[in-house]
Structures are given as C-alpha cells and as structure tokens.
Amino acid sequence: MRRTVRQSQRWRKELDSYRRGWKKVKKAAPDILESQNFKSTRAHKQHGNMTVNDHVKDVAMCSIAISEALHIRCNRRELIRGALLHDYFLYDWHIPDYENPHRLHGFYHPGRALRNASREYKLTPRERDIIVKHMWPLTVVPPVCREAWIVTAADKWCFLREMLRLRKGHGIIIDKLKEDQSGKPV
Numbered sequence: 318m319r320r321t322v323r324q325s326q327r328w329r330k331e332l333d334s335y336r337r338g339w340k341k342v343k344k345a346a347p348d349i350l351e352s353q354n355f356k357s358t359r360a361h362k363q364h365g366n367m368t369v370n371d372h373v374k375d376v377a378m379c380s381i382a383i384s385e386a387l388h389i390r391c392n393r394r395e396l397i398r399g400a401l402l403h404d405y406f407l408y409d410w411h412i413p414d415y416e417n418p419h420r421l422h423g424f425y426h427p428g429r430a431l432r433n434a435s436r437e438y439k440l441t442p443r444e445r446d447i448i449v450k451h452m453w454p455l456t457v458v459p460p461v462c463r464e465a466w467i468v469t470a471a472d473k474w475c476f477l478r479e480m481l482r483l484r485k486g487h488g489i490i491i492d493k494l495k496e497d498q499s500g501k502p503v
Contacts, residue, residue, distance in 0.1 A: 338378045346394075355405070372404065427452050430448050446460055
C-alpha cells in the first residue's frame with residue numbers, strides 16, 4: 318500500500334513536469350504544431366512504433382529537460398522550434414522510391430529537413446544549425462550553438478529509448494496513469 322502511494326506521488330510529479338514542458342512547447346511553436354505538413358508526420362514511422370511526430374515532440378520535451386537540469390542558458394524558443402523541425406523531411410524513409418532511395422537516410426535527411434522547414438518558416442541561424450547538424454557525427458561538421466548540441470543529445474537519447482522499447486506510445490508515465498490499482502490496463 319505504501320509503495321503504491323509513493324509511486325502515484327512520483328507519477329503525479331512526472332505528469333506535472335510533463336504538462337509544464339508541453340505548455341512551453343505549445344507557447345514557443347503554435348504555428349509549427351498547427352501546420353498541415355507537421356501534422357502529416359503522424360503518418361510516418363520513425364523508430365519502432367514511434368511516429369516522426371511523436372519523436373520530434375519527445376526530442377523537444379527532452380531538450381527542455383536537459384537545458385533545465387544542467388542549467389544551460391539558451392534561447393528556449395529556438396531550442397524548441399529546432400527540435401520540432403529537426404526531422405522535418407516529410408516522407409516515410411522506410412519505403413524507398415526513386416526520389417528518396419533512403420539507403421543513406423541518416424546522412425542526407427538533415428538537409429532535406431532544412432529545405433522543407435525553410436520553405437514553410439522563417440528560420441533563425443540557431444534553428445538552421447539545430448536542423449542541419451542534429452545527426453552529428455554523421456554530418457561531420459559539429460553543431461555550433463548550445464541549442465544544437467542539446468537537441469543532438471536529446472535526439473540520441475530519445476532514439477535509444479525508442480529502440481530499446483522503454484517508451485510506448487506517448488510515454489510510460491501516461492500509460493501508468495491509465496492503469497487501475499490492480500495493475501491492469503484500463
């Protein structure tokens with residue numbers, strides 16, 4: 318019984334933290350979140366069962382958490398916007414076609430994401446750096462700004478979690494809150 322109370326308190330704290338982070342994301346990038354092209358990323362898988370849309374939102378939230386936990390001064394708005402657009406390549410990289418052979422997706426999708434994002438949004442130099450260099454060391458030239466380093470680290474961490482299946486759908490925290498006290502999913 319006591320363990321359940323501690324668990325529920327921890328989950329509540331994590332959920333509150335998630336809500337605060339998501340509020341920051343919505344405030345920094347309402348235009349991106351409401352864009353039809355951004356919404357279309359829900360149809361493409363990224364890693365495992367994770368969609369590109371869920372992945373970039375997770376990277377944005379993780380980037381905020383890293384910057385706050387390590388007390389890194391940075392432009393939070395550009396950090397969030399760059400994180401949301403870092404995989405804005407707008408195709409399913411698992412399905413090869415003539416235009417997108419995908420054999421070297423890891424190497425060339427940052428450039429494609431930058432082109433797509435530049436067509437739709439006015440990007441700052443930091444946002445451009447985040448998008449085009451988030452695949453470092455594959456991009457060879459390392460990120461220049463703090464924001465790009467943070468997103469690069471967050472992207473690698475989220476990829477690892479997704480590939481190890483430590484993350485299901487929208488997150489373990491939310492999944493746990495949906496379970497009843499007997500431990501069975503609702």
